Amino acid sequence: MADHLQGDLPDSLTLDEAFRATFYMLLQYVELEDKPSDALILFGQYLWTDPARWGDWKDAVRRALADGGLGNPDHEGRWQERPDWPSRPAD
DSSP states (O other): OOGGGOSOOOSOOOHHHHHHHHHHHHHHHHHHOSSOOHHHHHHHHHHHHOTTHHHHHHHHHHHHHHHOOTTOGGGTTOOOOOTTSOOOOOO
16 A cells, blocks of 8 residues: 555544545555446446435435434445345345
């Protein structure tokens, strides 16, 4: 890992920093895949180009702050069943 990517992280991020971190996480994941799914590529294109993305991002942050459960980093790989979430993908 590059030296500039080492070191302590802040306790919190701005909305802009968190959005950019999401984009980099997506890029990292795509780079790991031999053949990334079309959905993943389309999501990346959406994050990069869609004018509505910033409003959608802020809505997603509001939902995360109100919910606190889905996407919790402490759930490490456990799929959380929710009525507003698509069915679990087949293994």
